[in-house]
Amino acid sequence: MPKAIIFDMDGVIVDSEYIFLSTKTQLLLDRGIDTDETYQYQFMGTTFQYMWEVMKAENQLSESVEELIAEMNSRREAMIAADGVRPIKGVQPLIKKLHSRGLPLAVASSSPKHEVERNLDELELAAYFDFLVSGEEVEHSKPEPDVFLRAAELLQVKPQDCLVFEDTKNGSLAAKAAGMTCIGFANPDYPAQDLSACDVVVSDYRELDDFLATL
Numbered sequence: 001m002p003k004a005i006i007f008d009m010d011g012v013i014v015d016s017e018y019i020f021l022s023t024k025t026q027l028l029l030d031r032g033i034d035t036d037e038t039y040q041y042q043f044m045g046t047t048f049q050y051m052w053e054v055m056k057a058e059n060q061l062s063e064s065v066e067e068l069i070a071e072m073n074s075r076r077e078a079m080i081a082a083d084g085v086r087p088i089k090g091v092q093p094l095i096k097k098l099h100s101r102g103l104p105l106a107v108a109s110s111s112p113k114h115e116v117e118r119n120l121d122e123l124e125l126a127a128y129f130d131f132l133v134s135g136e137e138v139e140h141s142k143p144e145p146d147v148f149l150r151a152a153e154l155l156q157v158k159p160q161d162c163l164v165f166e167d168t169k170n171g172s173l174a175a176k177a178a179g180m181t182c183i184g185f186a187n188p189d190y191p192a193q194d195l196s197a198c199d200v201v202v203s204d205y206r207e208l209d210d211f212l213a214t215l
């Protein structure tokens with residue numbers, strides 16, 4: 001049985017992947033670069049810095065990485081202002097059930113810390129988490145294990161005693177590289193990710209009801 005639970009944020013707690021896919025694809029399209037949204041899948045679970053360093057080089061973009069991140073964030077904020085922060089279906093009762101069983105919880109996300117905090121506040125989930133770790137706080141981003149190892153350190157739990165919820169290839173590889181058990185969330189509303197590294201894959205958090213009853 002796990003002694004602590006670690007959640008990724010985007011695509012696991014917050015339904016935000018559609019915003020990332022849409023804004024980045026449109027940003028490139030506005031510069032005459034026509035890419036399919038599948039081009040963006042490789043960056044799911046990585047940091048903004050890494051993502052735009054790669055896209056700037058591959059697409060020969062003239063702006064700095066900082067300028068590209070700022071434009072992406074401006075477009076994202078406009079969509080969030082219109083749509084609000086949307087939770088993944090079933091995640092709020094899942095988090096509350098895990099917390100009620102006395103398990104310490106953490107978020108380990110590649111996103112900036114202020115976004116993690118804002119999203120959890122908007123969804124009224126902040127109080128259920130003991131620690132929040134951002135990709136900004138570690139040396140290497142996913143698929144390296146740094147962010148998960150830091151979360152385990154803060155939780156004062158051995159990595160092998162942690163259970164991770166992830167939704168991307170990079171995130172699941174990071175969790176397994178950290179020596180943790182990983183549940184993959186395959187969101188049926190989005191194209192399939194490679195979650196073959198995960199120990200278990202579910203497409204609906206209600207599939208975990210029997211597992212939760214054993215905790």
